[in-house]
Amino acid sequence: MMRALYISASGMEAQQLNIDIISNNLANVNTSGFKKSRGDFQDLLYQTIRMAGAPSGTGTQVPAGIQIGSGVRSAAVQKIFTQGDFQNTQNSLDLAIEGEGFFQVSLPDGTTGYTRAGAFKKDNAGRMVTSDGYTVEPAITIPADTLNITVSANGIVSVLQAGNPIPTEIGTIQLTRFSNPSGLNSIGRNLFLETAASGEAVTGNAGELGFGTLAQGFLESSNVNIAEELVNMIIGQRAYEINSKAIQTADDMMRTSNELKR
Amino acid sequence: MNRGIYPALSGGIAYERLLSVISNNVANLNTSGYKIDRPIFRVDTPSSTQGAASLGNNPHRDKFFTEIDRIFTDFGSGAIKQTGNTLDLAIEGDGFFVVSTPDGQRYTRSGAFTLNSSNTLTTMDGHMVMGESGPIVLGEGSVVIDPEGGVSVNGTEINRLKIVDFDKPYNLQKDNNNMFKGTGEKPAEGYSVVQGAIELSNVNPVKEMAAMIEVLRGYESYRKVMTTIDETTARANEIGRT
Numbered sequence: 001m002m003r004a005l006y007i008s009a010s011g012m013e014a015q016q017l018n019i020d021i022i023s024n025n026l027a028n029v030n031t032s033g034f035k036k037s038r039g040d041f042q043d044l045l046y047q048t049i050r051m052a053g054a055p056s057g058t059g060t061q062v063p064a065g066i067q068i069g070s071g072v073r074s075a076a077v078q079k080i081f082t083q084g085d086f087q088n089t090q091n092s093l094d095l096a097i098e099g100e101g102f103f104q105v106s107l108p109d110g111t112t113g114y115t116r117a118g119a120f121k122k123d124n125a126g127r128m129v130t131s132d133g134y135t136v137e138p139a140i141t142i143p144a145d146t147l148n149i150t151v152s153a154n155g156i157v158s159v160l161q162a163g164n165p166i167p168t169e170i171g172t173i174q175l176t177r178f179s180n181p182s183g184l185n186s187i188g189r190n191l192f193l194e195t196a197a198s199g200e201a202v203t204g205n206a207g208e209l210g211f212g213t214l215a216q217g218f219l220e221s222s223n224v225n226i227a228e229e230l231v232n233m234i235i236g237q238r239a240y241e242i243n244s245k246a247i248q249t250a251d252d253m254m255r256t257s258n259e260l261k262r
Numbered sequence: 263m264n265r266g267i268y269p270a271l272s273g274g275i276a277y278e279r280l281l282s283v284i285s286n287n288v289a290n291l292n293t294s295g296y297k298i299d300r301p302i303f304r305v306d307t308p309s310s311t312q313g314a315a316s317l318g319n320n321p322h323r324d325k326f327f328t329e330i331d332r333i334f335t336d337f338g339s340g341a342i343k344q345t346g347n348t349l350d351l352a353i354e355g356d357g358f359f360v361v362s363t364p365d366g367q368r369y370t371r372s373g374a375f376t377l378n379s380s381n382t383l384t385t386m387d388g389h390m391v392m393g394e395s396g397p398i399v400l401g402e403g404s405v406v407i408d409p410e411g412g413v414s415v416n417g418t419e420i421n422r423l424k425i426v427d428f429d430k431p432y433n434l435q436k437d438n439n440n441m442f443k444g445t446g447e448k449p450a451e452g453y454s455v456v457q458g459a460i461e462l463s464n465v466n467p468v469k470e471m472a473a474m475i476e477v478l479r480g481y482e483s484y485r486k487v488m489t490t491i492d493e494t495t496a497r498a499n500e501i502g503r504t
Contacts, residue, residue, distance in 0.1 A: 002278060002281070002282070003282040003285070004278075004281040004282045004284070004285040007282060007285035007286050007289050008285045008288065008289060009288025010289050011285070011288055011290070014289065014292065015292065018292060038345070039292075039387050040294065040374050041290070041292055041293040041294070041370075042291055042293060042386070042387075042438065042439040042440045043286070043290050043296055043436070043439070043440060044437055044438055045438045046435075046436050046437070046438065047372075048435075049330075050332070051334075051435070052390070052433065053282065062332070063433070064332040064333065064334055064335075064433070065332060065333070065435070066301075066330055066332055066333050067333055067435060067436055068279065068282050068283060068286065068330075068437065069283075069286035069289075069290070069299065070286065071285070071286060071289045071290075072289040072290050072292075072293055075386040075387065075439070076374075076376075076386040078347075078374070078376065078386070080345070080346070080347050082346050082347065118366070139309060179377055179379075179381045179400075179402070180376060180377035180378065180379070180381070181377070182376050182377075183378075183379070184378070196379050197266050197378060197379055198379070199377070199379045199380075200379075204347055204401075209402070209403075210402050233293065235291075236292070236469065238292040239288070239292055239467070242288045242291065242467050242470065242471060243285075243288050243289060243291075245288075245471065245474060246281070246284060246285040246289075246474060248287070249276065249281060249474045249475075249477060249478050250281060252478050253277075253278065253281065253477070253478060253481045256478075256481055256482050256485045257274070257485065259485065259489075260485055260488055260489065260492075
Protein backbone atom coordinates (compact mmCIF):
# COMPACT_ATOMS: atom_id res chain seq x y z
CA MET A 1 0.00 0.00 0.00
CA MET A 2 1.03 3.54 -0.56
CA ARG A 3 3.00 5.09 2.26
CA ALA A 4 1.80 8.52 1.22
CA LEU A 5 -1.69 7.79 2.58
CA TYR A 6 -0.49 7.24 6.14
CA ILE A 7 2.10 10.01 6.00
CA SER A 8 -0.51 12.55 4.94
CA ALA A 9 -2.97 11.20 7.49
CA SER A 10 -0.41 11.98 10.21
CA GLY A 11 -0.13 15.48 8.75
CA MET A 12 -3.89 15.96 8.87
CA GLU A 13 -4.01 14.70 12.44
CA ALA A 14 -1.28 17.15 13.47
CA GLN A 15 -3.07 20.07 11.82
CA GLN A 16 -6.32 19.05 13.47
CA LEU A 17 -4.59 19.21 16.86
CA ASN A 18 -3.13 22.56 15.86
CA ILE A 19 -6.62 23.90 15.10
CA ASP A 20 -7.89 22.46 18.40
CA ILE A 21 -5.20 24.38 20.27
CA ILE A 22 -5.94 27.59 18.36
CA SER A 23 -9.68 27.22 19.06
CA ASN A 24 -9.00 26.85 22.77
CA ASN A 25 -6.80 29.95 22.71
CA LEU A 26 -9.51 31.91 20.91
CA ALA A 27 -12.25 30.60 23.20
CA ASN A 28 -10.28 31.97 26.16
CA VAL A 29 -9.45 35.32 24.67
CA ASN A 30 -11.45 37.04 27.44
CA THR A 31 -10.42 34.72 30.28
CA SER A 32 -8.35 36.68 32.76
CA GLY A 33 -5.01 35.09 33.63
CA PHE A 34 -5.26 32.66 30.70
CA LYS A 35 -2.00 31.66 29.05
CA LYS A 36 -2.06 30.62 25.42
CA SER A 37 -0.72 27.27 24.19
CA ARG A 38 1.20 26.34 21.12
CA GLY A 39 1.59 22.97 19.45
CA ASP A 40 5.12 21.83 18.73
CA PHE A 41 5.56 19.25 15.99
CA GLN A 42 8.37 16.90 15.08
CA ASP A 43 9.09 14.68 12.10
CA LEU A 44 8.69 10.93 12.53
CA LEU A 45 11.08 8.05 11.94
CA TYR A 46 12.90 7.83 8.64
CA GLN A 47 12.99 4.61 6.67
CA THR A 48 16.46 4.21 5.25
CA ILE A 49 16.33 2.55 1.84
CA ARG A 50 19.87 3.36 0.87
CA MET A 51 22.43 4.34 3.48
CA ALA A 52 24.56 7.40 2.86
CA GLY A 53 28.25 6.60 3.18
CA ALA A 54 27.80 2.96 2.17
CA PRO A 55 30.29 1.74 -0.43
CA SER A 56 28.86 2.01 -3.94
CA GLY A 57 31.79 0.33 -5.68
CA THR A 58 35.52 0.05 -5.30
CA GLY A 59 36.67 3.11 -3.38
CA THR A 60 33.47 5.08 -3.89
CA GLN A 61 30.70 5.93 -1.50
CA VAL A 62 27.04 6.78 -1.77
CA PRO A 63 27.11 10.55 -1.18
CA ALA A 64 23.50 10.92 -0.02
CA GLY A 65 21.25 8.00 0.74
CA ILE A 66 17.53 7.52 0.42
CA GLN A 67 15.62 8.20 3.59
CA ILE A 68 11.87 8.40 3.39
CA GLY A 69 10.13 10.03 6.30
CA SER A 70 6.94 8.75 7.80
CA GLY A 71 5.11 11.92 8.70
CA VAL A 72 4.74 14.12 11.71
CA ARG A 73 3.80 13.83 15.36
CA SER A 74 2.93 16.33 18.01
CA ALA A 75 5.77 16.69 20.48
CA ALA A 76 4.29 19.06 23.00
CA VAL A 77 1.54 21.51 23.66
CA GLN A 78 3.48 24.24 25.30
CA LYS A 79 1.95 26.98 27.42
CA ILE A 80 3.43 30.37 26.75
CA PHE A 81 3.72 32.48 29.88
CA THR A 82 4.19 35.90 28.39
CA GLN A 83 2.58 38.79 30.23
CA GLY A 84 -1.03 39.56 29.34
CA ASP A 85 -2.33 43.10 29.06
CA PHE A 86 -3.66 44.93 32.12
CA GLN A 87 -7.26 45.82 32.31
CA ASN A 88 -8.30 48.56 34.70
CA THR A 89 -11.35 47.42 36.67
CA GLN A 90 -11.30 49.80 39.70
CA ASN A 91 -12.34 46.83 41.82
CA SER A 92 -10.30 46.79 45.04
CA LEU A 93 -10.07 42.97 45.11
CA ASP A 94 -8.88 42.62 41.53
CA LEU A 95 -5.15 42.01 41.54
CA ALA A 96 -2.75 41.62 38.64
CA ILE A 97 0.82 40.33 38.81
CA GLU A 98 3.28 42.43 36.91
CA GLY A 99 6.14 40.07 36.22
CA GLU A 100 6.66 36.50 37.31
CA GLY A 101 4.72 34.59 39.91
CA PHE A 102 1.40 32.95 40.71
CA PHE A 103 -1.19 33.41 43.44
CA GLN A 104 -1.58 30.37 45.70
CA VAL A 105 -5.04 28.95 46.13
CA SER A 106 -5.98 26.14 48.49
CA LEU A 107 -8.10 23.56 46.70
CA PRO A 108 -10.89 21.55 48.36
CA ASP A 109 -8.71 18.38 48.33
CA GLY A 110 -6.05 20.12 50.42
CA THR A 111 -3.50 20.63 47.64
CA THR A 112 -2.32 24.01 46.49
CA GLY A 113 -3.23 25.36 43.07
CA TYR A 114 -1.61 28.29 41.33
CA THR A 115 -3.28 30.98 39.28
CA ARG A 116 -2.56 34.26 37.52
CA ALA A 117 -6.24 35.24 37.57
CA GLY A 118 -6.54 37.71 40.42
CA ALA A 119 -10.30 38.37 40.34
CA PHE A 120 -10.82 37.73 44.05
CA LYS A 121 -14.00 38.06 46.08
CA LYS A 122 -15.06 37.92 49.73
CA ASP A 123 -16.94 34.92 51.06
CA ASN A 124 -19.50 35.00 53.91
CA ALA A 125 -16.72 34.72 56.52
CA GLY A 126 -14.84 37.64 54.96
CA ARG A 127 -12.07 35.45 53.55
CA MET A 128 -10.47 36.34 50.24
CA VAL A 129 -11.51 33.66 47.72
CA THR A 130 -11.40 33.00 43.99
CA SER A 131 -14.58 33.05 41.87
CA ASP A 132 -14.96 29.35 42.69
CA GLY A 133 -14.77 30.01 46.44
CA TYR A 134 -11.28 28.57 46.95
CA THR A 135 -9.37 30.48 49.61
CA VAL A 136 -6.21 32.40 48.85
CA GLU A 137 -3.07 31.28 50.69
CA PRO A 138 -1.86 32.60 53.10
CA ALA A 139 -5.46 33.19 54.21
CA ILE A 140 -6.58 36.78 54.43
CA THR A 141 -9.72 37.63 56.37
CA ILE A 142 -11.23 41.00 55.76
CA PRO A 143 -13.04 42.39 58.84
CA ALA A 144 -16.76 43.02 58.44
CA ASP A 145 -16.52 46.72 59.22
CA THR A 146 -13.98 47.42 56.47
CA LEU A 147 -14.46 50.61 54.54
CA ASN A 148 -11.51 50.41 52.21
CA ILE A 149 -8.95 47.78 51.23
CA THR A 150 -5.48 48.64 50.00
CA VAL A 151 -3.03 46.13 48.53
CA SER A 152 0.50 47.45 48.13
CA ALA A 153 2.79 46.54 45.25
CA ASN A 154 4.63 44.11 47.52
CA GLY A 155 1.45 42.38 48.65
CA ILE A 156 0.68 43.92 52.04
CA VAL A 157 -3.07 44.10 52.58
CA SER A 158 -4.28 46.87 54.85
CA VAL A 159 -7.82 47.90 55.64
CA LEU A 160 -9.41 51.05 56.87
CA GLN A 161 -12.03 50.18 59.50
CA ALA A 162 -14.92 52.25 60.66
CA GLY A 163 -13.98 54.49 63.55
CA ASN A 164 -10.21 54.10 63.04
CA PRO A 165 -8.43 56.64 60.88
CA ILE A 166 -5.21 54.55 60.72
CA PRO A 167 -5.15 51.58 58.29
CA THR A 168 -4.56 48.16 59.86
CA GLU A 169 -2.35 45.51 58.22
CA ILE A 170 -4.25 42.24 57.99
CA GLY A 171 -1.87 40.04 56.02
CA THR A 172 0.45 39.65 53.07
CA ILE A 173 -0.30 38.03 49.74
CA GLN A 174 2.62 35.84 48.79
CA LEU A 175 3.54 34.69 45.30
CA THR A 176 5.01 31.45 44.01
CA ARG A 177 7.30 30.97 41.07
CA PHE A 178 8.56 27.98 39.13
CA SER A 179 11.73 27.50 37.17
CA ASN A 180 9.74 26.07 34.24
CA PRO A 181 6.17 27.40 34.27
CA SER A 182 5.53 25.70 30.89
CA GLY A 183 5.76 22.39 32.75
CA LEU A 184 2.80 23.18 35.03
CA ASN A 185 -0.30 21.05 34.78
CA SER A 186 -3.42 22.94 33.70
CA ILE A 187 -6.53 21.75 35.52
CA GLY A 188 -9.02 24.26 34.19
CA ARG A 189 -10.69 27.07 36.17
CA ASN A 190 -7.54 29.14 35.49
CA LEU A 191 -5.63 26.87 37.88
CA PHE A 192 -2.28 25.16 37.52
CA LEU A 193 -0.72 22.37 39.57
CA GLU A 194 2.94 21.73 40.29
CA THR A 195 4.58 18.82 38.40
CA ALA A 196 8.03 17.27 38.32
CA ALA A 197 8.73 19.20 35.12
CA SER A 198 7.76 22.59 36.51
CA GLY A 199 10.36 22.42 39.26
CA GLU A 200 9.66 23.05 42.91
CA ALA A 201 7.47 25.93 43.96
CA VAL A 202 9.46 28.84 45.38
CA THR A 203 7.36 31.13 47.58
CA GLY A 204 8.25 34.69 48.35
CA ASN A 205 6.91 38.18 48.73
CA ALA A 206 5.89 40.20 45.72
CA GLY A 207 8.64 42.55 44.63
CA GLU A 208 11.47 40.36 45.91
CA LEU A 209 14.15 39.29 43.44
CA GLY A 210 12.54 37.30 40.65
CA PHE A 211 8.97 37.96 41.73
CA GLY A 212 6.59 40.36 40.09
CA THR A 213 4.73 43.14 41.86
CA LEU A 214 0.99 43.47 42.43
CA ALA A 215 -1.30 46.01 40.88
CA GLN A 216 -4.57 46.63 42.70
CA GLY A 217 -7.69 47.40 40.67
CA PHE A 218 -6.31 45.66 37.61
CA LEU A 219 -6.81 42.27 36.02
CA GLU A 220 -4.39 40.52 33.75
CA SER A 221 -6.21 39.68 30.55
CA SER A 222 -5.29 36.61 28.52
CA ASN A 223 -2.10 36.79 26.47
CA VAL A 224 -3.92 35.56 23.35
CA ASN A 225 -3.38 37.77 20.33
CA ILE A 226 -6.41 37.39 18.06
CA ALA A 227 -4.63 38.43 14.87
CA GLU A 228 -1.81 35.96 15.50
CA GLU A 229 -4.28 33.13 16.23
CA LEU A 230 -6.24 33.88 13.08
CA VAL A 231 -3.07 33.78 10.99
CA ASN A 232 -2.15 30.48 12.64
CA MET A 233 -5.65 29.22 11.90
CA ILE A 234 -5.30 30.05 8.20
CA ILE A 235 -1.92 28.31 8.07
CA GLY A 236 -3.33 25.29 9.88
CA GLN A 237 -6.33 25.07 7.59
CA ARG A 238 -4.24 25.34 4.43
CA ALA A 239 -1.77 22.79 5.72
CA TYR A 240 -4.69 20.46 6.42
CA GLU A 241 -5.94 21.00 2.89
CA ILE A 242 -2.63 20.30 1.22
CA ASN A 243 -2.28 17.09 3.23
CA SER A 244 -5.72 16.01 2.07
CA LYS A 245 -4.60 16.79 -1.51
CA ALA A 246 -1.67 14.41 -1.05
CA ILE A 247 -4.14 11.70 0.03
CA GLN A 248 -6.25 12.49 -3.03
CA THR A 249 -3.18 12.18 -5.26
CA ALA A 250 -2.34 8.81 -3.72
CA ASP A 251 -5.93 7.73 -4.25
CA ASP A 252 -5.89 8.86 -7.90
CA MET A 253 -2.64 6.99 -8.44
CA MET A 254 -4.14 3.82 -7.01
CA ARG A 255 -7.18 4.22 -9.24
CA THR A 256 -4.81 4.59 -12.20
CA SER A 257 -3.04 1.36 -11.29
CA ASN A 258 -6.34 -0.42 -10.85
CA GLU A 259 -7.25 0.53 -14.41
CA LEU A 260 -4.09 -1.12 -15.69
CA LYS A 261 -5.68 -4.53 -16.04
CA ARG A 262 -9.02 -4.36 -17.81
CA MET B 263 7.84 -10.86 -25.29
CA ASN B 264 7.91 -7.07 -25.10
CA ARG B 265 9.95 -6.16 -22.06
CA GLY B 266 9.31 -2.44 -22.39
CA ILE B 267 6.66 -2.79 -19.72
CA TYR B 268 9.31 -3.13 -16.99
CA PRO B 269 11.04 0.25 -17.50
CA ALA B 270 7.58 1.86 -17.46
CA LEU B 271 6.78 0.00 -14.26
CA SER B 272 10.03 1.21 -12.64
CA GLY B 273 9.01 4.77 -13.46
CA GLY B 274 5.63 4.22 -11.80
CA ILE B 275 7.28 2.84 -8.67
CA ALA B 276 9.71 5.76 -8.54
CA TYR B 277 6.79 8.19 -8.72
CA GLU B 278 5.05 6.33 -5.93
CA ARG B 279 8.12 6.85 -3.74
CA LEU B 280 8.29 10.45 -4.81
CA LEU B 281 4.75 10.95 -3.54
CA SER B 282 5.83 9.53 -0.15
CA VAL B 283 8.57 12.14 0.01
CA ILE B 284 6.18 14.95 -0.95
CA SER B 285 3.62 13.75 1.62
CA ASN B 286 6.27 13.82 4.30
CA ASN B 287 7.19 17.37 3.29
CA VAL B 288 3.62 18.59 3.48
CA ALA B 289 2.95 16.68 6.71
CA ASN B 290 5.81 18.71 8.19
CA LEU B 291 4.60 22.05 6.91
CA ASN B 292 4.28 23.30 10.49
CA THR B 293 7.27 21.48 12.01
CA SER B 294 9.81 24.01 13.21
CA GLY B 295 13.31 23.50 11.83
CA TYR B 296 12.15 20.90 9.29
CA LYS B 297 14.19 20.78 6.09
CA ILE B 298 12.57 19.76 2.84
CA ASP B 299 13.57 16.52 1.07
CA ARG B 300 13.98 16.42 -2.69
CA PRO B 301 14.57 13.15 -4.50
CA ILE B 302 16.92 12.92 -7.44
CA PHE B 303 16.07 10.37 -10.11
CA ARG B 304 18.49 8.41 -12.21
CA VAL B 305 18.29 6.03 -15.12
CA ASP B 306 19.93 2.74 -14.41
CA THR B 307 20.75 -0.25 -16.56
CA PRO B 308 21.58 -3.67 -15.18
CA SER B 309 25.02 -3.44 -16.83
CA SER B 310 25.83 0.09 -15.72
CA THR B 311 27.83 -1.16 -12.78
CA GLN B 312 30.28 -2.87 -15.14
CA GLY B 313 30.89 0.11 -17.37
CA ALA B 314 29.50 3.30 -18.71
CA ALA B 315 26.33 2.67 -20.67
CA SER B 316 25.49 4.96 -23.53
CA LEU B 317 21.92 5.12 -24.65
CA GLY B 318 22.65 5.20 -28.43
CA ASN B 319 24.10 1.85 -29.29
CA ASN B 320 23.22 -0.08 -26.19
CA PRO B 321 21.57 -3.36 -27.13
CA HIS B 322 19.68 -3.39 -23.81
CA ARG B 323 17.65 -0.30 -24.47
CA ASP B 324 14.63 -1.98 -22.96
CA LYS B 325 16.47 -2.41 -19.69
CA PHE B 326 16.74 1.21 -18.69
CA PHE B 327 15.13 1.64 -15.33
CA THR B 328 14.18 4.80 -13.51
CA GLU B 329 14.76 4.91 -9.81
CA ILE B 330 15.38 7.34 -7.00
CA ASP B 331 19.13 7.79 -6.78
CA ARG B 332 19.26 9.74 -3.59
CA ILE B 333 17.23 12.08 -1.49
CA PHE B 334 18.82 15.40 -1.07
CA THR B 335 17.83 17.57 1.90
CA ASP B 336 17.57 21.24 1.10
CA PHE B 337 19.12 23.06 4.07
CA GLY B 338 17.86 26.46 2.93
CA SER B 339 16.65 28.42 5.92
CA GLY B 340 12.98 28.66 6.81
CA ALA B 341 11.23 31.87 7.74
CA ILE B 342 11.87 33.14 11.25
CA LYS B 343 8.74 33.70 13.29
CA GLN B 344 8.64 35.90 16.37
CA THR B 345 7.01 34.14 19.31
CA GLY B 346 8.08 36.24 22.27
CA ASN B 347 8.84 33.12 24.29
CA THR B 348 12.14 33.50 26.17
CA LEU B 349 13.35 29.98 25.42
CA ASP B 350 12.49 29.95 21.69
CA LEU B 351 15.69 30.31 19.73
CA ALA B 352 16.38 30.55 16.01
CA ILE B 353 19.67 30.58 14.14
CA GLU B 354 20.04 33.14 11.41
CA GLY B 355 22.68 31.89 8.99
CA ASP B 356 24.36 28.50 8.95
CA GLY B 357 24.69 26.39 12.05
CA PHE B 358 22.97 23.86 14.29
CA PHE B 359 22.19 23.52 17.97
CA VAL B 360 23.83 20.52 19.59
CA VAL B 361 21.57 18.16 21.53
CA SER B 362 22.75 15.28 23.67
CA THR B 363 20.49 12.22 23.29
CA PRO B 364 20.85 8.67 24.63
CA ASP B 365 21.91 7.63 21.10
CA GLY B 366 24.66 10.20 20.92
CA GLN B 367 25.03 13.76 19.80
CA ARG B 368 22.41 15.15 17.43
CA TYR B 369 22.03 18.47 15.65
CA THR B 370 18.89 20.54 15.19
CA ARG B 371 17.67 23.84 13.78
CA SER B 372 14.48 23.65 15.81
CA GLY B 373 14.99 25.92 18.79
CA ALA B 374 11.70 25.44 20.65
CA PHE B 375 13.37 24.71 23.96
CA THR B 376 12.10 24.36 27.49
CA LEU B 377 13.49 23.64 30.94
CA ASN B 378 13.48 20.43 32.91
CA SER B 379 12.94 20.21 36.65
CA SER B 380 16.64 20.77 37.32
CA ASN B 381 16.56 24.08 35.41
CA THR B 382 18.50 22.72 32.43
CA LEU B 383 17.73 23.82 28.88
CA THR B 384 16.23 20.88 26.96
CA THR B 385 14.32 20.10 23.78
CA MET B 386 10.61 19.25 23.96
CA ASP B 387 11.67 15.59 24.35
CA GLY B 388 13.79 16.39 27.38
CA HIS B 389 17.18 15.99 25.68
CA MET B 390 19.75 18.47 26.93
CA VAL B 391 20.90 21.32 24.73
CA MET B 392 24.67 21.60 24.90
CA GLY B 393 26.68 24.71 25.63
CA GLU B 394 30.42 25.28 25.19
CA SER B 395 30.87 24.21 28.82
CA GLY B 396 28.36 21.36 29.08
CA PRO B 397 24.58 21.45 29.65
CA ILE B 398 23.09 24.89 30.14
CA VAL B 399 21.77 25.24 33.68
CA LEU B 400 19.77 28.42 34.08
CA GLY B 401 19.55 29.83 37.57
CA GLU B 402 16.87 32.09 38.92
CA GLY B 403 16.36 35.30 37.05
CA SER B 404 15.87 36.70 33.62
CA VAL B 405 17.55 34.87 30.76
CA VAL B 406 19.10 36.82 27.90
CA ILE B 407 20.71 35.11 24.92
CA ASP B 408 22.88 37.32 22.76
CA PRO B 409 23.39 36.90 18.98
CA GLU B 410 26.68 35.03 19.51
CA GLY B 411 24.86 32.48 21.69
CA GLY B 412 26.09 33.74 25.06
CA VAL B 413 23.58 32.84 27.78
CA SER B 414 23.29 35.39 30.57
CA VAL B 415 21.21 35.13 33.71
CA ASN B 416 20.65 38.44 35.52
CA GLY B 417 23.39 40.01 33.43
CA THR B 418 26.10 37.42 34.15
CA GLU B 419 27.19 35.17 31.31
CA ILE B 420 26.93 31.58 32.55
CA ASN B 421 27.47 29.56 29.38
CA ARG B 422 27.49 29.86 25.63
CA LEU B 423 25.30 27.86 23.26
CA LYS B 424 27.32 25.44 21.20
CA ILE B 425 26.53 26.22 17.57
CA VAL B 426 28.25 23.96 15.05
CA ASP B 427 28.45 23.77 11.29
CA PHE B 428 29.67 21.17 8.81
CA ASP B 429 31.50 21.12 5.52
CA LYS B 430 29.21 21.82 2.61
CA PRO B 431 27.44 20.15 0.98
CA TYR B 432 26.11 18.82 4.24
CA ASN B 433 26.38 15.08 4.68
CA LEU B 434 23.81 14.79 7.45
CA GLN B 435 21.20 12.10 7.95
CA LYS B 436 17.78 12.88 9.25
CA ASP B 437 16.95 11.37 12.57
CA ASN B 438 13.42 11.73 13.87
CA ASN B 439 12.31 14.55 16.20
CA ASN B 440 13.68 17.38 14.02
CA MET B 441 17.23 16.17 14.50
CA PHE B 442 20.12 15.33 12.24
CA LYS B 443 23.10 13.09 12.79
CA GLY B 444 26.48 13.39 11.20
CA THR B 445 30.18 13.72 11.77
CA GLY B 446 32.84 16.37 11.25
CA GLU B 447 31.35 19.22 13.25
CA LYS B 448 33.25 22.47 13.41
CA PRO B 449 32.45 25.77 15.09
CA ALA B 450 29.91 27.75 13.07
CA GLU B 451 30.75 31.19 11.74
CA GLY B 452 28.71 34.18 10.76
CA TYR B 453 25.50 33.10 12.49
CA SER B 454 23.34 35.01 14.86
CA VAL B 455 21.02 33.57 17.47
CA VAL B 456 17.62 35.22 17.74
CA GLN B 457 15.87 34.94 21.07
CA GLY B 458 12.07 34.79 21.16
CA ALA B 459 11.72 33.39 17.65
CA ILE B 460 11.65 30.01 15.95
CA GLU B 461 12.58 28.90 12.47
CA LEU B 462 9.63 27.57 10.52
CA SER B 463 9.87 24.65 8.11
CA ASN B 464 11.29 25.55 4.68
CA VAL B 465 8.58 23.64 2.81
CA ASN B 466 6.95 25.72 0.11
CA PRO B 467 3.36 24.42 -0.22
CA VAL B 468 2.94 25.77 -3.77
CA LYS B 469 5.96 23.87 -5.06
CA GLU B 470 4.81 20.70 -3.32
CA MET B 471 1.34 21.10 -4.81
CA ALA B 472 2.87 21.41 -8.29
CA ALA B 473 5.08 18.39 -7.61
CA MET B 474 1.98 16.41 -6.61
CA ILE B 475 0.30 17.24 -9.92
CA GLU B 476 3.46 16.20 -11.75
CA VAL B 477 3.52 12.89 -9.87
CA LEU B 478 -0.09 12.13 -10.69
CA ARG B 479 0.21 12.98 -14.40
CA GLY B 480 3.58 11.26 -14.73
CA TYR B 481 2.17 8.15 -13.10
CA GLU B 482 -0.75 8.23 -15.53
CA SER B 483 1.63 8.49 -18.50
CA TYR B 484 3.53 5.42 -17.34
CA ARG B 485 0.23 3.62 -17.02
CA LYS B 486 -0.64 4.62 -20.61
CA VAL B 487 2.70 3.21 -21.77
CA MET B 488 2.00 -0.04 -19.97
CA THR B 489 -1.54 -0.23 -21.40
CA THR B 490 -0.21 0.43 -24.91
CA ILE B 491 2.40 -2.30 -24.58
CA ASP B 492 -0.30 -4.62 -23.26
CA GLU B 493 -2.52 -3.85 -26.26
CA THR B 494 0.34 -4.33 -28.74
CA THR B 495 1.17 -7.69 -27.23
CA ALA B 496 -2.50 -8.65 -27.35
CA ARG B 497 -2.58 -7.78 -31.08
CA ALA B 498 0.58 -9.84 -31.66
CA ASN B 499 -1.09 -12.79 -29.99
CA GLU B 500 -3.96 -12.48 -32.39
CA ILE B 501 -1.75 -12.80 -35.50
CA GLY B 502 -2.64 -15.89 -37.45
CA ARG B 503 -6.19 -16.02 -36.23
CA THR B 504 -8.88 -15.40 -38.79
